[in-house]
Amino acid sequence: MNVSWRSVLARALHYHREPHARYLQLATVSPQGLPHNRTIVFRGFLRDTNIIRLITDKRSAKAEDIKSNPYGEICWYFPKTREQFRLAGSLQLIDYTDPDRQNQWQELSPKAKAQFFWAEPGKPRQAEEFVRECQTSDPPANFCLLLLTPNHVDHLNLRGNPQTRTIYQCQDQDTWTAIEVNP
Amino acid sequence: MNVSWRSVLARALHYHREPHARYLQLATVSPQGLPHNRTIVFRGFLRDTNIIRLITDKRSAKAEDIKSNPYGEICWYFPKTREQFRLAGSLQLIDYTDPDRQNQWQELSPKAKAQFFWAEPGKPRQAEEFVRECQTSDPPANFCLLLLTPNHVDHLNLRGNPQTRTIYQCQDQDTWTAIEVNP
Numbered sequence: 566m567n568v569s570w571r572s573v574l575a576r577a578l579h580y581h582r583e584p585h586a587r588y589l590q591l592a593t594v595s596p597q598g599l600p601h602n603r604t605i606v607f608r609g610f611l612r613d614t615n616i617i618r619l620i621t622d623k624r625s626a627k628a629e630d631i632k633s634n635p636y637g638e639i640c641w642y643f644p645k646t647r648e649q650f651r652l653a654g655s656l657q658l659i660d661y662t663d664p665d666r667q668n669q670w671q672e673l674s675p676k677a678k679a680q681f682f683w684a685e686p687g688k689p690r691q692a693e694e695f696v697r698e699c700q701t702s703d704p705p706a707n708f709c710l711l712l713l714t715p716n717h718v719d720h721l722n723l724r725g726n727p728q729t730r731t732i733y734q735c736q737d738q739d740t741w742t743a744i745e746v747n748p
Numbered sequence: 749m750n751v752s753w754r755s756v757l758a759r760a761l762h763y764h765r766e767p768h769a770r771y772l773q774l775a776t777v778s779p780q781g782l783p784h785n786r787t788i789v790f791r792g793f794l795r796d797t798n799i800i801r802l803i804t805d806k807r808s809a810k811a812e813d814i815k816s817n818p819y820g821e822i823c824w825y826f827p828k829t830r831e832q833f834r835l836a837g838s839l840q841l842i843d844y845t846d847p848d849r850q851n852q853w854q855e856l857s858p859k860a861k862a863q864f865f866w867a868e869p870g871k872p873r874q875a876e877e878f879v880r881e882c883q884t885s886d887p888p889a890n891f892c893l894l895l896l897t898p899n900h901v902d903h904l905n906l907r908g909n910p911q912t913r914t915i916y917q918c919q920d921q922d923t924w925t926a927i928e929v930n931p
Contacts (some may be wrong), residue, residue: 592784600821601775602823726878728879747870
């Protein structure tokens, strides 16, 4: 869907080709009501939608957070253009048989796939062998496709004094309004 | 206080001298229970403590979040060393007369000070003049020193396959335990 914030984000990505430019920070709320925040990799948009593709392990604390509070906000900072994008919306964990999940798994490198065969994240480390690479074509049960459907996008450009800031608000599935606000 | 995660973080900062290496992402929870996330500048530690100094505008959405839920999690990613630090703890807004707040204000550049004289953040932008620089030695009422007192630090090093991850947990004011966990 060709909404206005998509082209602004596409331009920022164009200027940032290094792999870590696809690292963003995802905030969620724990079952205890506490904020959590971690770096996660942007995997692209879902087909021709504005839905952001991420992945996670069903055994991770983040999956627990999402089960109890299915909302998230991404903060994505681009240092060369000095732009910040905040994308807030609902989160959906897809851990069942689904063609998008299957396609996402197949896109992963053997190293990325291997991580889903490691011991439980966050548990005390044991002197066990960690799989280094994996070629399996079907995802294991703990592999989740994680989708963020944004309904609010806040774009801040730190260039200029004063800075510029635009808020995009989803009115309907593909209808967005944009408003310039004070930074 | 010389706790173990401090030296690990100091080393990451040493390898990242560019100004944007001091940009981190702070997650909070809104009064509606939704996660929020934005980039904020690390201003150093408070005197000889492990308390992280940040600043904010009392008129910002973030200050509203903190008043209703005084907890935050910082996510801080260092691209050169491929390290992530997550620091979770309580947040304190200092908007009253206080020597640390006064010192923090005086440390700011004239450009950074000027932002606190701008129109209300997030409100529709008007064609008004924005102050470019400000030399005032006393902070305005909306200037807040924001302190994060970490009680949980999660350090992930993406170098190596498998990666390494250590969780530091505060037991008492200056007593921390460290445990190696699965990444």
